[in-house]
Amino acid sequence: MAKKAFALRLDPAVHAAVERLAADELRSANAQIEMLLREALDRRGISVAKSKPARRGRPPKDD
Template structure:
C-alpha cells in the first residue's frame, strides 16, 4: 500500500532562517522538511486552526516480496 500523497511545494527562504530551522531539526532528530511541517502545525494550532493529526508514515524497510518461482 503506497503512503498517502504529499504536496510538493518550492519554498524560497532567507539563508539565515533556513540555517536556524536546520539547527532545530538536528536537535530534534528530524529532517528539515519534518521540522518545517512541525513548526507550521504548531503555528496553526496557536492561531486556532484545527487539523486532523498527521498519518504516521511507515518506518524502516519495506517487506521483501516473496518470489514463488525462485524456489
C-alpha cells in the same frame, strides 16, 4: 499519505536556523518546517487533522 510538494524560498539565515533545530530534535528540515507550521496553526485556533501514515512493506499476496 500523499504529500504535496512545492518550492519554498527561505532566507538563508532562517533555513540554517531550521536545520540546526531539526538536527537538535533528530528530524529532517522538512519535518521540522511541517511541525512548526502545525504549531503555528494550532496557536491560531486552526486544527489540522493528522493524515494516516503511509503503508510500509510489500502489499499482501492475492490467493
